[in-house]
Amino acid sequence: MRFLFKTDYQDDIRLFPHSGYVTSYGLLLAALVIAPYVLSSYLMSQLVFVCIYATVGVGLMILTGFTGQASLGHAAFLAIGAYTAAYLQQFNVPFPVYFLAAGLLTGVVGALVGFPALRLQGIYLVIATISFAFIVEEIMARWESVTNGNEGMRVKTIQLLGATISRDGPTFYYLCLAVLVLTIVGTLNLLRSPTGRAFVAIRDSETAARSMGINVSLYKVKSFAISAGITGLAGVLFAHKMSFISPEMFTLQLSIEFIIVILIGGIFSLHGAVLGAIFLVMIDPFLTYLKDDMPGVISGIAATFGAGEVRAGHIQDAVAAFASANGLKGAIYGVIIVVFVLFEPLGLYGRWLKIKLFFQLFPLYKRATFKRQKIYVKSERNR
Amino acid sequence: MLDFVQQLVSGVALGCVYGLIALGFVLVYKATEVVNFAQGDLMMLGGFFAFTFVGILGLNYWVGFAGAVICMALFGMLAERIVVRPILGYPQFSIIMATIGLGYFLRSVAGMIWGTDDFKIETPFSQGVLRIGNLVLAYDKLSVIAATIILCALLYLFFNRTTLGTAMRASSENMLAAYYMGIPVKRVVSIVWAISAAVATCAGVLLAPITFIHSNVGLVLGLKAFPAAVLGGFGSIPGAVVGGVLIGVIESMAGFYLPQGWKDVAPYIVLLAVLLLKPEGLFGLHARKKV
Numbered sequence: 001m002r003f004l005f006k007t008d009y010q011d012d013i014r015l016f017p018h019s020g021y022v023t024s025y026g027l028l029l030a031a032l033v034i035a036p037y038v039l040s041s042y043l044m045s046q047l048v049f050v051c052i053y054a055t056v057g058v059g060l061m062i063l064t065g066f067t068g069q070a071s072l073g074h075a076a077f078l079a080i081g082a083y084t085a086a087y088l089q090q091f092n093v094p095f096p097v098y099f100l101a102a103g104l105l106t107g108v109v110g111a112l113v114g115f116p117a118l119r120l121q122g123i124y125l126v127i128a129t130i131s132f133a134f135i136v137e138e139i140m141a142r143w144e145s146v147t148n149g150n151e152g153m154r155v156k157t158i159q160l161l162g163a164t165i166s167r168d169g170p171t172f173y174y175l176c177l178a179v180l181v182l183t184i185v186g187t188l189n190l191l192r193s194p195t196g197r198a199f200v201a202i203r204d205s206e207t208a209a210r211s212m213g214i215n216v217s218l219y220k221v222k223s224f225a226i227s228a229g230i231t232g233l234a235g236v237l238f239a240h241k242m243s244f245i246s247p248e249m250f251t252l253q254l255s256i257e258f259i260i261v262i263l264i265g266g267i268f269s270l271h272g273a274v275l276g277a278i279f280l281v282m283i284d285p286f287l288t289y290l291k292d293d294m295p296g297v298i299s300g301i302a303a304t305f306g307a308g309e310v311r312a313g314h315i316q317d318a319v320a321a322f323a324s325a326n327g328l329k330g331a332i333y334g335v336i337i338v339v340f341v342l343f344e345p346l347g348l349y350g351r352w353l354k355i356k357l358f359f360q361l362f363p364l365y366k367r368a369t370f371k372r373q374k375i376y377v378k379s380e381r382n383r
Numbered sequence: 384m385l386d387f388v389q390q391l392v393s394g395v396a397l398g399c400v401y402g403l404i405a406l407g408f409v410l411v412y413k414a415t416e417v418v419n420f421a422q423g424d425l426m427m428l429g430g431f432f433a434f435t436f437v438g439i440l441g442l443n444y445w446v447g448f449a450g451a452v453i454c455m456a457l458f459g460m461l462a463e464r465i466v467v468r469p470i471l472g473y474p475q476f477s478i479i480m481a482t483i484g485l486g487y488f489l490r491s492v493a494g495m496i497w498g499t500d501d502f503k504i505e506t507p508f509s510q511g512v513l514r515i516g517n518l519v520l521a522y523d524k525l526s527v528i529a530a531t532i533i534l535c536a537l538l539y540l541f542f543n544r545t546t547l548g549t550a551m552r553a554s555s556e557n558m559l560a561a562y563y564m565g566i567p568v569k570r571v572v573s574i575v576w577a578i579s580a581a582v583a584t585c586a587g588v589l590l591a592p593i594t595f596i597h598s599n600v601g602l603v604l605g606l607k608a609f610p611a612a613v614l615g616g617f618g619s620i621p622g623a624v625v626g627g628v629l630i631g632v633i634e635s636m637a638g639f640y641l642p643q644g645w646k647d648v649a650p651y652i653v654l655l656a657v658l659l660l661k662p663e664g665l666f667g668l669h670a671r672k673k674v
Contacts, residue, residue: 070476116659122475123418123617127609128658131651134606142644252606256483263480327491327598334491337484341477342469372473 013192015185032177036170042285044173049281050274051176052237057261057273058183059230064259065267066191067223068203069117073129074258076136077228079250080106081235086153086245087146095158103233110228114221133255140247152246155239167241176237183230184270190226199223260333264340266347275348287329295320345372385517390639391632396524396593398631399531402624403586404608405615406538407579409623412612413542414551414575417467417478421486422583423605425462428489429455429584430596434502444507448588452581459580460573467576468569472558486601494598501595504588523592530589534582535624542620551575607634610654616664625665629653 002020006012016022036044056074063069081102088098113132120128140147147153158165158172165171190196198219201209210216239245257280265276299316303309344351350370358365407422419425432454436447466481511522542548554561554568562568587596594600611630615622630650638646657664 064476070479116655119662120658123479124613124658124662126418126479127613128655130606130609131654134651135648135655138644138648256487259480259483327494330487330491331495334484334486334488337487338466338481341481341484342466345473345477 015188015192029181033174036173041168044170045168046281046285048173048176048241050277051173051180052234052241053258053261053281054274054277055176055180055183055234055237056231056258057265057277058180058187058270059227059234060258061262061267061270061273062187062190062199062230063223063227065262065269065272066196066203067199067220069220069223070122070126070259071129071227072126072252072255072259073113073131073133073136074227074231075250075252075254076133077106077110077231078235078238078254079136079140079245079247080109081232082155082239082245082250083140083147083153083235084232085236085239086155089156095160099233099236102236103229106232106235107225107229110231111221111225113228114224117224118217118220130252130255133250133252137247137250140250147247150247152244155243155245157243158240167243172240176241179233179237180274183233184274187230187270195219195222260337262347264336264347266349268346269349271349271352272347275352279348283329283332287332290328291320346370386639388518390635392520393524394632394635395628396527396631397635398611398628399527399624400586400590400593400604400627401608401611401630402531402627403534403582403589404605405612405623405627406535406620407583407586408608408612409615409618409620410538410575410579410582412555413618413620414555415467415471415572416475416555417471418475418482418617419579420479420482420605421462421489421601422579423601423603423608424486424489424493425455425459425580425601426583426587426590426604427596427598427601428458428493428587429580430504430587430591430600431493431497431502432584433588433591434497434504434596437504438502444505451588452584455584456577456581459576459578462580463573463576468572471572486605490598490602497598499598501597502591503595504591506592527589527593530585531624534585535620538578538582539620547571547574607650610650610657613654614657614664616666619664619666622664622666 002018004011004017011017016025035047039047056078059077060071060074063071084102084105085098088101093101113129117125117128141150143149157167158175163171165175191199198209198214201212201214202216202219202223206216242249261276261280262273263276264279265272265274295316298319299312302315303312340347346353354370357369404422404426407425408419411417411419411422429451433447433451436442436450437444440447442450462485466485467478470477470481506523506526513520513522513525542552550561550566550571551574553564554566554571558568561571590596590600590604594604607630608627611627612623613626614629615624615626630653633649633653634646637649641649
């Protein structure tokens, strides 16, 4: 076990506290760089989605995880980013320009949403962001001169420095990966700056933050703007990956998926956003596997344990029917959310920390280390 | 003018359904400070139970109605026991997410069991109309309005006049203090969930002749009930119904007088306006800040 002795403030806020970090993240980055030459094209496509979802997750983590402002409207920010890109593309605006413009515009919209949200707390904020997302969705569907309404818009491939970046090629993957890595590094730097610490202070106690001299309104608006801006950048990549966008892609369902990303990953750390994105995107391949292979596997097991030929066939049909039932994905989402909230509130990253601590402290690990505190007394109504 | 009154009545009828769902939100919120995002889905499930009893098993309408209410009350207690009780006392966000998860689960399971088609329940009052001069009012819409008024009055009396109702209000203010005063907080919360599921079922069954029952109806209507609950002030029983009626009327008027597209957005615009101008709602108590 390694002990870190911190002698000054710079030690405390280092990005890489010790050399182990450099090695492990270096290896991870190397693995991600060679991934296109190893993985199948389907998995590569999923990996691109992981990058996009993780970028959104990082944006949402700044707002919900670190500033404590829940939002169920991030699909709207993604939509604004995507539509800005698609619209500007029609006028042959180069990729870097509309990429940044989309981020900027979404950030401004985020700030505009942040202002009214200043007065709102908890549940009211959730409801307000849902309403905002609904209104944006309806605008996308009705403002036909710009968004082409429910017909949707085609998104052309990226032209950068004279080269064409196809949405299936490795270059597009590297682009998404670069955006994700830059976002994460930028966010880490933000979080160790005064702004980031103000965010965390607001999350932990607004009253205490205010009495320490933090301008709560200003930082809340900043948090909204940054979070929305990052989501807008992800929206551009999303639009290029889908190559076609229409209003019904940016529904409440998508906003909930983003919340699931950070909830499953662990709502207190940026690792969570990435882990959650991997988990969420990989549900689809898992379901395909369930549909194609699971019936055979289960009936094989049944046959081994003495079920007759006919029984095994029946079991196979039953499992196949279950696995291809219409709403299975929704049901799995529901169960996953409930299970994580009930049994793994710190998410996947929290589980990893627990396992790590278990081995570090080997015989002395106590479950109570990570126990949440229950508060029965305070009514959030009067806060 | 006649058009206006027709629109008004259908708006009020639709609004009563919103109001009934909002009533479910408010009940659970009042007692436990939990906002149940699965309320609309409980309504949908109640409608499907009633459809099973009346449409498939062929029971009498009223027997089926009562059966659905009882089943759903038990289901509400079960859902509370499994999903909500373990996380009571944790931050609100966790509980909101848990109920969203529950809603997802109920929607897709209902889709698997009953399919994704639209269903209709035959009711004793689905055919007739009431004529007042040139005005034609369908009985099914009037039945929703009447049932809402009755339910609202009963619940209001229950919360303000009975011991159990007082216990519920007490545990909403401060669970720990209520527990020290000898109130069985867990049982109280359980009963509140049963009542709110039963109210949701009433909404579902009454809704069935107007809008058909399908597995996504809960999501659509449940989200419209939020503006209703907020407009009325999130902790007020009459407020929920008044808010629901207002939202229903606004929606129906916007659909009639404004260009296409406004109908769906109007409730949310109203909601945002209310949150900005008067966050405590029409009937809400003014919350004082305590440090």
